[in-house]
Structures are given as structure tokens and as C-alpha cells.
Amino acid sequence: MNTAPAPTAGSVEVEIRQLTDQGCEALESYEQSWAGEPFDAAGRHYDGGKESVDRFWNDLKTDRGLAVEPRYVELAFGCPPIEWDIDARVRDFAERMGDEYTSLYEQDTTGIKGGDFERFGAFADNHLDFIRALTKARGMDPISSDREIAAFLNTFDKLAAMPEPSPASQEKDELSAGVCDPTDPTMGCLQPDSPAAIR
Numbered sequence: 001m002n003t004a005p006a007p008t009a010g011s012v013e014v015e016i017r018q019l020t021d022q023g024c025e026a027l028e029s030y031e032q033s034w035a036g037e038p039f040d041a042a043g044r045h046y047d048g049g050k051e052s053v054d055r056f057w058n059d060l061k062t063d064r065g066l067a068v069e070p071r072y073v074e075l076a077f078g079c080p081p082i083e084w085d086i087d088a089r090v091r092d093f094a095e096r097m098g099d100e101y102t103s104l105y106e107q108d109t110t111g112i113k114g115g116d117f118e119r120f121g122a123f124a125d126n127h128l129d130f131i132r133a134l135t136k137a138r139g140m141d142p143i144s145s146d147r148e149i150a151a152f153l154n155t156f157d158k159l160a161a162m163p164e165p166s167p168a169s170q171e172k173d174e175l176s177a178g179v180c181d182p183t184d185p186t187m188g189c190l191q192p193d194s195p196a197a198i199r
Helices: 021-031 050-062 072-077 088-106 116-126 128-137 146-160 167-172
Strands: 039-041 044-046
Touching (some): 088 146
Antiparallel strands (some): 039 044
């Protein structure tokens, strides 16, 4: 739920999330830890550093096992909820990207290489719809850091290198083509041989 009060100095939009029981336990684990010290929450390990704590708050907000929309307006006034129909392949990309980010974080590196900013910028300019869908799949968390850009590109490169599924396997599962489905007008840009692919 979003609320937008308008103080005289300007305006601010606040997103309200409701913690689940597991989310409350995760928050309690964080609150009981010493500042800068490692802690475990919801089955994840955090080293207590600034980026680790930022990752904890992001996990607490975006993991639907930890926090959900409270639905106050819908329940009180019967207003229909606004839901985003996010393609399962975009969600899959977001999850893989999250794993890549965690791997880079644990290696204490941003993973950025020469030309990565240009590659990502060119992709974002040419495929804004995918970037918007990915941002929604990440809980409205835009890609903004060096490590996130590297995680995005690593995910792209690994998926682009995967062999395409056989026609038989596609018949078994309409989503089996994954993110690299060349027949999808939105996802086709992720094909390594596509003119629009990241170079």
C-alpha cells in the first residue's frame, strides 16, 4: 500500500508492508544482533556490514515469505487490488540475478569489467519494457549499483549461453524455453545472436 502525505516542504511516498510470522522472527534476529556483527535471519547469513544490512532490509521487503501487502484499503473499502502480471521468465531472471549478486557479495567484489556500464546502458535504452518488468519483479528495486549491473550481465551471459530446448521439451512445458525463448517478442532480445543482444 502506498500513502502520499503532502507536508509544506514537499511530498513523500511511503510503501507499507506487513511482516509475516517468519518476517517478524527475521526482524527480531536482526534487532538482537550487535551492530557490525554477523547474524542469521530467515535461513540467510549476513556479515553485519553496511551492504549486508542493506541486503537484509531488501530481503525483508521483497521476500513474500517475510512480508506481504497489508491490503488495508481493499479490506476496509472493498477496493480491487492492483496486481502486476509479471512473466514467470522475468521472475526467474530476477531470482538468478539475486543469486549472482549474492555470489559477488560473498566474493567481496563488484564484478564490473571494462565496458559493462556501456553494455547495460545500451540494453536498458533498447529494452525498457524488460527493465521495467524486472524492476517490478525485484519489488520495485531498480538496478542502481555496480554490483547489481555486474549481476545482471552475468545472468544474461549465462542464460544466453544455455542451449535452446528441443521442440519435444517445449511441448511438455510452455515455459520450458525459459528467459531465452526466441519466439517471445519481449524475451527474444536475450538471444546472443539477436541484433539487439548485449555486445
